Amino acid sequence: MKEANGYARLMEERLIYDNPLAKKEDIEGFVLEGKAKISFEDGAMRLKNELDDQMGQRANYVLWCPVDFPENIKITWEFKPVTDQGLCILFFAASGKEGKDLFDPSLSLRTGEYPQYHxxxxxxxxxxxxxxxxxxxxxxxxCNLRKSRGFHLVAQGADPIPDAADANDFYRISIRKYKDHISFSVNDLTVFAFDDDGSTYGEPLKGGKIGFRQLAPLTADYRNLKVYELD
Structure with missing residues (x-):
């Protein structure tokens, strides 16, 4: 980033969360909304729908990390599709309305259906x-970036991840959120960036939780979830 005098300074990254997602014990305390088959193969977490995909939104689900993270972070994980049809989402800076915790019992029940989240x-x-x-x-x-509450599409870029047949390795995915600036990259290739003015699409979002969402009937593998605090 740049200082007011125009000189660039190095952004410091401090690792504050490191989860290999390699075995069942690694997701102890995670919260699953909806139903999913979660298994662990070759050092990675495999997600697949439990309910028939013909059930539409009811077959989808979200898996939340229970940790609250600060405002300025970089989130990285590795992803590999096993099948093709479906969709993946990562939620971040997620919290309940009026500053409530995401799991506050006064909030409406969530079961994996998309409108409940946006x-x-x-x-x-x-x-x-x-x-x-x-x-x-x-x-x-x-790849799309949306801000909620509301279904606000705020940034978009081309998806460089190939179909499952051509994905011969994991892809390194990264989200950086520093104050009002957000960027998304795959294998160090920037896909999009967004500057939030804190007005057009609602008030600024600070810290909060992160969660993986996957749409049926996709099967996909995840590993090496890391979160860094930026300064």
């Missing part, structure tokens, strides 16, 4: 990637 009683950002659910998503691959 137009319910929680706030947050979410990045959707590996979007292969609907025909138009399979025909034209993009």
């Amino acid at each position: 137009s319910g009683d929680i706030n947050g950002f979410h990045v959707s990637y590996f979007r292969r659910k609907e025909p138009d998503e399979r025909a034209f691959h993009t």
Whole structure:
């Protein structure tokens, strides 16, 4: 970033959370909303829907990390699709309305259905990637950033992750959120960036929780979730 005098200074990153997602014990305390089959193979967490995908939104789910993270962070994880049809999302800076904790019992019950997350009683950002659910998503691959509450599409970029047959390794994914600036990258390639003015799409979002969402019938692997505090 740049100081007021125009000189750049190095952004310091301090690792504050490190989870290999390699075995069942690594997700002890995580909160699953909806139903999913969670297994661990070759040192990675595998997510797959438990309910029939013909049930639509009811077959989808969110897996929350229970930790509250600060405002200025970098989130990194590794992702590999096993099948193609579906969609992945990472929520971040997520909290309940009026500053409540995401799991405050006064908030409405959430069961994995999308409107509960973008137009319910929680706030947050979410990045959707590996979007292969609907025909138009399979025909034209993009990654989207949305801000909620509200279904605000605030940034978009081309998705560089190939279909499962050509994904011969994990892809390194990164989200950086420093004050009002957010960027998203895959294998160090910047896909999009966004500067939030804290007005057009609602008030600024500070710290909060992160969570993985996956749409049926996709099967995908995740590993090496890390969070760094930025200064």
